[in-house]
Amino acid sequence: MKNVLLTGASGFVGGKLLLRFLADGFHVLVPVRKTLTAYPASIQKKIDFEFSSESDWSGLVNSQNVVVHCAGRAHDQHESGNPLLGLLRVNVDATLALARHAAAAGVQRFIFISSIGVNGNINTRPFRDDDQPSPVGYYCQSKWAAEQGLWMIQQETNMEVVVIRPPLVYGPDAPGNFGNLVRWVEKGIPLPLGAIHNKRSLVGIDNLVDLVVRCIDHPAAANQVFLAGDGEDLSTTELLRGVGEAMGKPARLIPVPASMLQFGATLLGKKAMAQRLLGSLQVDISKTCELLDWKPPYKVQDGLKRCFVRSN
Incomplete structure (x- = not known):
């Protein structure tokens, strides 16, 4: 052991x-x-x-x-x-x-x-x-x-x-950007993010934990760099809808073109925030899966649901 x-x-x-x-x-x-x-x-x-x-x-x-x-x-x-x-x-x-x-x-x-x-x-x-x-x-x-x-x-x-x-890590009570998204949906705040067609990779906390455990003693893990992810990429619009569905509270999304949001964010000095919401960031986890004979145990849909399931 x-x-x-x-x-x-x-x-x-x-x-x-x-x-x-x-x-x-x-x-x-x-x-x-x-x-x-x-x-x-x-x-x-x-x-x-x-x-x-x-x-x-x-x-x-x-x-x-x-x-x-x-x-x-x-x-x-x-x-x-x-x-x-x-x-x-x-x-x-x-x-x-x-x-x-x-x-x-x-x-x-x-x-x-x-x-x-x-x-x-x-x-x-x-x-x-x-x-x-x-x-x-x-x-x-x-x-x-x-x-x-x-x-x-x-x-x-x-x-x-x-x-x-890892890219953005999500899970129950996750801090940071994912926590902000959850709070926006939970409060029913109308969001101008209903027409975003970017692609972003995420990793559920249970998938990340499973990957770390695989790296504890797998011989092929030695002296390697691994990218983590769920193996499924979502747009910001899809993620917000997924969060709402998992929460049982539909996300209130207004379809505003990404170009208009980018322009407005630039005027307001919020380019970094706009990039996280509007830009794409994808990871290729094929090496991680093949070298470690591993695959993420939970799909994004299941991972999002697990964010809102409380144990007694």
Whole structure:
């Protein structure tokens, strides 16, 4: 049985991974600053250091076979007037410090949850894992820098590295852009998004978790980059309708041409938001499926329904 160190268990992806690891009987160790009351205290270890290049992970990685690193800073937060500083310290410096300690302790495999934003934020053909990276924004740049550092450590130490780049992750209580879409539909807000014909890849949280579990010990996963996804692409219009159907509350969509919305967003200084809603971003997961003999266990329709099913 694998001994797994999981970081970021208090977050959306890390929390769902922890539940799956426990259900599968893995021996999990979770570093925490505050006790997570929803999980057994026996698997939690308090840490008192800040994430940085000086982070001392040595007492955590001993006797671990695999590290799954989900922890990170997701937003461009300003520190000392520099929005990049905090992202680099947490997403790059702390990640590489953890990887170095893991390699020194004999950890066999390091799984890093990166972002499809490393490839770019818009495309006209689906991204592949071997495309030239084109990260836009400080967050994605920090993820790309961390990936590069991990490959250097892999070459120096022979610890296996696996990089997973997911697109937008959705699921119950998902934060970020998907959470915003859910709130818009739930409140019945009329949205001028009824005639959007873009294509965007998504990944349901249960599909992403299943992929990470497959990468824990699959021999073919070693030293690979995998793109994650549901294998089905939706337009923003289709996604909103799907959310409404899964919620049992029809989305109120007004068919406004995308060109008009783009023009209005530019005038209002909302080009980035418009790009997320109007632009296309597709991923090709054929390598992921073929190399790992894997396929997403849930279709988009099922994944959306699972967002609104509450266990008793």
